Amino acid sequence: MLPDSVLSNSPSRQDGISADEEFKHRVFGCELIQEMGVLLRLPQIVMATAQTLLHRFFYRKSLTRYDASAIALTSIFLAAKIDEFFAYSLTHDVLKVFNVVERLRRGQTHELLVRGGDRYNALKKQLLFTERYILKELGFGLNMDHPHKYILFYLRFLNLGDDKEFVQTAWNFLNDSMRLDLCVRYRSEVIACSAIHQAATQCGRVLPTNPPWYTIFGATLEQMDTINAKVKSLYDMPKLRWVSSIRQEKKVASNGAVEGGPTSNVSSSTTPSAQVSQSDAASTAAAAIASAAAAIAATVADSSGSKSPHPQKRSRDRRDRDRDRRDRDRDRHDRDRRGRDRDRDRDRDRDRDRDRRRDRRDRRDRDRRDRR
Secondary structure, eight states, X not given: OOOHHHHSSOHHHHTTOOHHHHHHHHHHHHHHHHHHXXXXXXXXXXXXXXXXXXXXXXXXXXXXXXXXXXXXXXXXXXXXXHTTOOOTTHHHHHHHHHHHHHHHHHTOOOOOOOTTSHHHHHHHHHHHHHHHHHHHHTTTOOOOOOTHHHHHHHHHHTTOTTOHHHHHHHHHHHHHHTTTGGGGTSOHHHHHHHHHHHHHHHHTOOOOBTTBGGGGGXXXXXXXXXXXXXXXXXXXXXXXXXXXXXXXXXXXXXXXXXXXXXXXXXXXXXXXXXXXXXXXXXXXXXXXXXXXXHHHHHHHHHGGGSOOOOXXXXXXXXXXXXXXHHHHHHHHHHHHHHHHHHHHHHHHHHHXXXXXXXXXXXXXXXXXXXXX
16 A cells, blocks of 8 residues: 555556546556456456556556556556466567457447558557556566455355345456555555455445454454445446547657747747847758758768668577477477377376276186185
């Protein structure tokens, strides 16, 4: 859990972003994680880990520097590796699913993400860079204590583990609560108790009150009511399709100010001497640009003899690396098949020996009976 001084004054809040705007971007990032996790068929624990990573990161860095969508993409990629639910082609699968989710939410037509294309390479580069940055900012502290591992134990303790409707309602409420930053405000036991409390209210179940059941697990009624109120406010929000990046908007605004030059008000208020000095500065800058262009042209002419690697050579090297990787995979599969064959032969020999011993034993028993 984080102290109140950090929770009330996050880096995004320090950069002038309102609490509602930050709340919307956090919810949007967590919804992206949930949707990508469902499409990737990842367990819920992986999605909870990714959402916790997103909330913890944005209490270290501001939304003006990192997009919620980029952090969501990297968080689900990193969480799959933390909880060891990843395939051989995890990077490609995550990028492919992110491309589908982004286009659907933006209302664009579906377009396949080509491996090795410009967009694929840009997303992959951003993914790997952001992964290292998240690890550095969090100090490689990746230990997660989710409420999901407590709630099933609590339900069995309350003799409600066989009530499928109640269990599913509490589980759904717990998954929805992960969109909020409750993981850095309350202990996991308290969040699990609030889910059970909300499920009991919704399903009409009566829980022990003498003593109150939640006191056994270290929760209070005020904490559970506060958490339930926050999650209910989440249900009242409109559906988020795609939230525009604050970082991109500020970048475009700064570029527009630079490229557009001085405004009309500023130019009309300048004195004639200031206008003369501006024209002198402009002519000096133009001369500097011309000289720099001439120097670059001379450098290119001098270095024309040294050629960069040909694109065909680079593609040939890539094909060689792919062929070597396929050869290694084929050798590994051959070793595995030979190992399975050896195990099958050993099992067959063991069965044959067992049958022979049984036949000898039966033959001895018949001979013994005949002699009698």
